Amino acid sequence: MEHFETLLAEKRGNVGLITLNRPQALNALNSAVMRELAESLAAYDADEAVGAIVLTGSEKAFAAGADIKEMQPVSFVEAYVGDFLGGWEAVAATRKPLIAAVSGYALGGGCELAMMCDFIIASETAKFGQPEITLGIIPGMGGSQRLTRAVGKAKAMDLVLTGRMMGAEEAEKAGLVARIVAPERLLDEALEAAAKIATFSRAAVLMAKEAVNRSDELTLAEGLRQERRLFQSLFATEDQKEGMAAFVEKRKPNFGNR
Numbered sequence: 001m002e003h004f005e006t007l008l009a010e011k012r013g014n015v016g017l018i019t020l021n022r023p024q025a026l027n028a029l030n031s032a033v034m035r036e037l038a039e040s041l042a043a044y045d046a047d048e049a050v051g052a053i054v055l056t057g058s059e060k061a062f063a064a065g066a067d068i069k070e071m072q073p074v075s076f077v078e079a080y081v082g083d084f085l086g087g088w089e090a091v092a093a094t095r096k097p098l099i100a101a102v103s104g105y106a107l108g109g110g111c112e113l114a115m116m117c118d119f120i121i122a123s124e125t126a127k128f129g130q131p132e133i134t135l136g137i138i139p140g141m142g143g144s145q146r147l148t149r150a151v152g153k154a155k156a157m158d159l160v161l162t163g164r165m166m167g168a169e170e171a172e173k174a175g176l177v178a179r180i181v182a183p184e185r186l187l188d189e190a191l192e193a194a195a196k197i198a199t200f201s202r203a204a205v206l207m208a209k210e211a212v213n214r215s216d217e218l219t220l221a222e223g224l225r226q227e228r229r230l231f232q233s234l235f236a237t238e239d240q241k242e243g244m245a246a247f248v249e250k251r252k253p254n255f256g257n258r
């Protein structure tokens with residue numbers, strides 16, 4: 001992949017690894033990060049050899065929020081007409097599984113970016129928060145919506161209204177984080193999870209992600225109907241035949257992955 005200014009994108013086997021790389025600003029998210037992240041995610045989505053993606057930052061910061069220095073002079077008209085932050089929707093639109101490996105600060109837009117991923121693996125050092133209120137603004141990229149769905153109204157209100165940070169343990173207990181690992185294990189744990197996902201049937205993996213994401217949007221009855229249709233459709237795939245034959249024959253399945 002071409003050289004990026006604000007992040008590193010590299011392939012590790014069947015996994016796309018994206019590392020935010022603005023150490024001088026604790027990986028603050030500016031429009032260049034938004035552009036380059038959207039571009040690298042789209043490239044991995046289109047790359048048949050990639051089965052899952054890991055997004056990470058540095059040991060000190062996953063991302064300390066939107067770039068306050070870039071935002072400071074923005075006027076309402078510029079924000080509204082230019083659809084300020086609208087381009088970040090590309091992250092949640094990624095079709096392949098996207099794992100956030102979070103160490104250190106995940107604040108404001110950084111917490112929101114982690115929540116756009118499919119699940120979060122956190123280092124014991126991770127700190128999550130929505131401190132926008134301390135800057136005279138509110139979360140603008142899902143902090144009032146995805147956080148509330150993840151941790152419930154009480155804790156979301158606490159975090160959004162006070163701007164306080166919560167540690168990895170509290171975040172896991174609250175349902176924001178899937179796993180906590182020691183700092184030195186963080187990247188390996190995320191890469192191993194992604195590599196495992198990449199071995200499964202590509203069609204089944206994409207449908208699994210799609211089905212779980214629908215639970216945020218549909219009624220239970222609609223969601224169950226949608227899930228059943230997706231489930232049924234997988235019986236049209238070679239991978240279903242292979243997966244079940246392998247189980248019966250007591251061998252490892254060899255999924256086609258396309």
Ligand code: CO8
Pocket residue numbers: 024025026028029030064065066067068069085088105107108109110112131132135138139140141
């Ligand atoms: N934007 C720009 N620069 C930043 C940011 C940021 N969000 N965070 C840190 N930096 C810079 C600092 O200015 C500093 O640069 P310099 O050395 O040039 O002064 C450098 O990174 C190191 O930071 P600190 O010296 O402050 O490091 P500390 O270890 O003392 O403190 C903290 C770390 C606590 C994380 C502190 O940096 C901090 O509070 N940062 C701001 C956190 C924040 O308020 N984030 C929310 C931003 S608002 C937001 O995200 C709106 C969301 C809308 C959608 C977002 C779409 C992407």
